[in-house]
Amino acid sequence: MNSLTAFARPVLRWGGDPSGGAPYVFADPSDPQTYTGFDYEFAEALADKMGMQAQFVPTDWESIVSSLKRKEFNVIINGFEPTGDRAREMLFSKPYYLFRLQLTVRKSDGTITSLEDCKKYGKSVGTLVNCAASRLLEEGKYRVKGYQDPVGAYEDLELGRVDAVLMDVAGEMFYARSNPKLKPAGKPFQTGAYVVGIRKADASLKADIDKAIDELINDGTIEKIFRKWNLWDDEQVKLRTATPPAIEITTTKLNWSEGLIKLFKAAMITVLLAFGAMFIAVILGIPLAVGQSNGGPLIRALCTTYIEFFRGTPVLVQLLFLYFGLPVIGITLPGWLTAIVGLGLNYAAYESQIYRTAFQAIPERQWQVAYSLGMRPILAFRRIIFPQAFRIALPPMTNDFVALFKDTSTAFAIAVWELATAYRELANATQSYLGIGIVVCCYYLAMSLPLAHYAHRLERKLQRKSTGILSSGAEK
Amino acid sequence: MITIKGLSKAVQSTTLIENINLDLEPGKILGIIGPSGNGKTTLLLCLAGLLPFEKGRITIGDRSIAAEESNTDKESLWAFRKKSGIVFQHLHLFPHLTVLGNIIEAPVHVNKIPKADAEREARRLLKKLEIEQHMNKFPEELSGGEQQRVAILRAIAMNPEVLLLDEPTSALDPIRSGDVRNLIREFANSGHTVVIVSHSVRFLRGMADYLAFMGKSELIEMDTADTLMANPKDPRTREFLRFSEVN
Ligand SMILES: Nc1ncnc2c1ncn2[C@@H]1O[C@H](COP(=O)(O)OP(=O)(O)OP(=O)(O)O)[C@@H](O)[C@H]1O
Numbered sequence: 065m066n067s068l069t070a071f072a073r074p075v076l077r078w079g080g081d082p083s084g085g086a087p088y089v090f091a092d093p094s095d096p097q098t099y100t101g102f103d104y105e106f107a108e109a110l111a112d113k114m115g116m117q118a119q120f121v122p123t124d125w126e127s128i129v130s131s132l133k134r135k136e137f138n139v140i141i142n143g144f145e146p147t148g149d150r151a152r153e154m155l156f157s158k159p160y161y162l163f164r165l166q167l168t169v170r171k172s173d174g175t176i177t178s179l180e181d182c183k184k185y186g187k188s189v190g191t192l193v194n195c196a197a198s199r200l201l202e203e204g205k206y207r208v209k210g211y212q213d214p215v216g217a218y219e220d221l222e223l224g225r226v227d228a229v230l231m232d233v234a235g236e237m238f239y240a241r242s243n244p245k246l247k248p249a250g251k252p253f254q255t256g257a258y259v260v261g262i263r264k265a266d267a268s269l270k271a272d273i274d275k276a277i278d279e280l281i282n283d284g285t286i287e288k289i290f291r292k293w294n295l296w297d298d299e300q301v302k303l304r305t306a307t308p309p310a311i312e313i314t315t316t317k318l319n320w321s322e323g324l325i326k327l328f329k330a331a332m333i334t335v336l337l338a339f340g341a342m343f344i345a346v347i348l349g350i351p352l353a354v355g356q357s358n359g360g361p362l363i364r365a366l367c368t369t370y371i372e373f374f375r376g377t378p379v380l381v382q383l384l385f386l387y388f389g390l391p392v393i394g395i396t397l398p399g400w401l402t403a404i405v406g407l408g409l410n411y412a413a414y415e416s417q418i419y420r421t422a423f424q425a426i427p428e429r430q431w432q433v434a435y436s437l438g439m440r441p442i443l444a445f446r447r448i449i450f451p452q453a454f455r456i457a458l459p460p461m462t463n464d465f466v467a468l469f470k471d472t473s474t475a476f477a478i479a480v481w482e483l484a485t486a487y488r489e490l491a492n493a494t495q496s497y498l499g500i501g502i503v504v505c506c507y508y509l510a511m512s513l514p515l516a517h518y519a520h521r522l523e524r525k526l527q528r529k530s531t532g533i534l535s536s537g538a539e540k
Numbered sequence: 541m542i543t544i545k546g547l548s549k550a551v552q553s554t555t556l557i558e559n560i561n562l563d564l565e566p567g568k569i570l571g572i573i574g575p576s577g578n579g580k581t582t583l584l585l586c587l588a589g590l591l592p593f594e595k596g597r598i599t600i601g602d603r604s605i606a607a608e609e610s611n612t613d614k615e616s617l618w619a620f621r622k623k624s625g626i627v628f629q630h631l632h633l634f635p636h637l638t639v640l641g642n643i644i645e646a647p648v649h650v651n652k653i654p655k656a657d658a659e660r661e662a663r664r665l666l667k668k669l670e671i672e673q674h675m676n677k678f679p680e681e682l683s684g685g686e687q688q689r690v691a692i693l694r695a696i697a698m699n700p701e702v703l704l705l706d707e708p709t710s711a712l713d714p715i716r717s718g719d720v721r722n723l724i725r726e727f728a729n730s731g732h733t734v735v736i737v738s739h740s741v742r743f744l745r746g747m748a749d750y751l752a753f754m755g756k757s758e759l760i761e762m763d764t765a766d767t768l769m770a771n772p773k774d775p776r777t778r779e780f781l782r783f784s785e786v787n
């Protein structure tokens with residue numbers, strides 16, 4: 065278009081999902097190469113007011129927030145609603161449109177006159193996934209059917225696959241109002257706001273955008289745009305007063321299959337943390353045990369200090385110390401590595417004590433018998449002492465491993481995306497603390513129960529032999 | 541052949557054994573008797589090369605250890621240890637190995653005898669003491685007497701020049717102890733030297749060629765079994781023998 069101004073002005077890249085995106089932003093039917101929609105026009109007006117050039121970046125609705133974070137664009141303009149979970153990771157502009165929800169039913173329908181009727185008569189309600197309406201229905205325990213786009217929802221309503229559709233008035237106006245087979249049920253209700261989504265770090269951008277929105281409201285540009293799309297109503301006068309968007313209490317709907325996959329990935333990280341840390345602990349425990357038992361005074365003191373330090377302070381504090389303290393002296397490890405190292409260092413202290421106890425449980429006479437049979441120390445250790453000590457040490461080591469599995473949850477403190485963190489984030493976003501909590505516990509159990517079971521069996525199997533050690537070791 | 545010259549062992553200021561001198565030719569069985577706590581086990585441990593001592597020298601065949609050497613020259617200490625096999629008072633079988641595993645462990649891993657051969661030999665020995673049916677059990681699953689026999693076989697399986705036994709009959713019934721006596725006798729007849737510490741004069745009688753009486757920390761007297769039994773010179777020996785006849 066205006067290539068001269070495009071060159072001269074800074075670019076405001078805005079993200080939106082154009083698929084099924086009418087009337088927000090969608091490919092212009094008359095010219096599929098270009099986009100249109102009220103969000104498109106709003107974005108143009110906004111950028112213009114800011115002295116910038118708008119540039120639309122088509123994106124995917126589901127991942128729109130993470131795309132913003134990845135800086136694929138500067139802002140989200142896509143009928144975007146401020147929600148509590150989003151508020152934690154981003155900034156919102158002031159509202160540029162106040163939407164309401166409208167219930168639609170088939171024209172032939174005589175029973176449903178309100179949302180309450182749907183519940184009363186057990187009717188199913190269709191809506192878009194991951195929007196204010198879906199959250200409202202989810203919370204109200206309605207029979208919800210989620211759709212990716214409004215067309216599908218209203219089509220199913222026509223066909224009787226769903227009994228009602230709840231949608232933003234914007235969508236309802238565009239897709240349903242003119243459909244002769246459908247009718248609105250009741251009045252629009254529940255006000256929500258469309259805002260511009262901004263990265264947390266871009267506070268000054270937010271200020272600029274807010275200022276521009278104010279001007280667009282005051283000079284009537286916004287009214288002009290929404291009138292053109294037949295979306296202007298009395299509700300919008302509140303735009304002048306409703307400065308900061310009220311963060312609504314409703315929450316995102318949990319997509320269970322996606323949630324389970326996310327949790328599974330987190331569980332894999334937990335497994336990685338547990339195995340990595342145990343590996344370090346098992347190896348590092350050896351020199352600690354040897355040093356504490358057989359080292360000179362200095363080595364002994366160092367090992368003892370190490371062991372008492374790591375056993376005597378909370379692992380959570382140790383992790384925080386490693387995560388935030390080490391960078392001070394120039395060592396910056398990623399969170400997951402910090403967790404592995406930290407838990408490994410911590411558990412090494414415990415493993416060393418298991419080793420010591422195990423070897424102390426082997427009577428001196430076992431060495432002597434081995435020597436009397438002509439074995440040299442290394443052979444005696446390998447064939448006679450170690451196997452016995454190993455049998456003693458294995459059950460408590462396995463127990464420690466189970467404990468370590470659970471202790472990986474402390475990694476949430478240093479932002480490692482393991483199971484506990486995943487639980488916190490998913491549950492926060494969805495308020496489904498119970499359901500996700502149960503799933504998370506199941507994941508933990510699925511990992512730790514077989515281990516615990518194995519430890520128990522091992523213990524019983526080796527009990528016979530370890531009592532043998534005691535009975536024939538009574539002499540010393 | 542065993543030669544002990546001027547052997548003394550103390551722990552801190554406590555004397556455990558004092559100036560022990562002893563000579564024993566191959567193929568002979570020496571029984572050591574004496575009251576509890578007099579240093580019999582200590583003497584055996586020194587003989588086995590498992591306990592460093594302060595004074596004296598012990599020679600077994602072509603190998604010997606001396607007070608100074610025992611702490612320093614590891615190679616000769618290890619070579620010396622191979623000369624003897626010891627059965628401990630409390631046995632100390634390897635709890636993580638089966639009966640068969642206990643017996644073949646050293647032949648296979650120290651002498652590098654093929655496992656099959658070692659097992660065949662172990663079976664032969666087990667059969668002799670009638671415990672081959674327990675071959676695959678763990679020590680814990682055996683009676684005290686069975687454990688004792690396994691411990692003896694574990695030592696014999698290495699075919700040591702000298703066999704040292706500390707109270708080998710404490711858990712054996714008369715018939716079993718007969719089997720064990722025969723095995724030990726047979727072992728001595730094939731040219732090995734055997735030293736047995738036992739409270740049971742009855743067990744030693746008719747088997748031991750020599751008897752030695754161990755007083756507090758020292759060897760009071762040593763003679764052929766018949767002589768010492770019939771005609772003990774030292775009053776302490778006499779008194780000990782009189783009591784053991786009664787019991
Ligand atoms: N490591 C040690 N430190 C100190 N004293 C010891 C040690 N080992 C043994 N003794 C003491 O040395 C003495 C001799 O012990 P030893 O075991 O040789 O006696 P023993 O003749 O075999 O007795 P028993 O017939 O009861 O087996 C005992 O008084 C014992 O308490």
Ligand SMILES: [Mg+2]
Nearest residue numbers: 580581629706
């Ligand atoms: Mg003893």
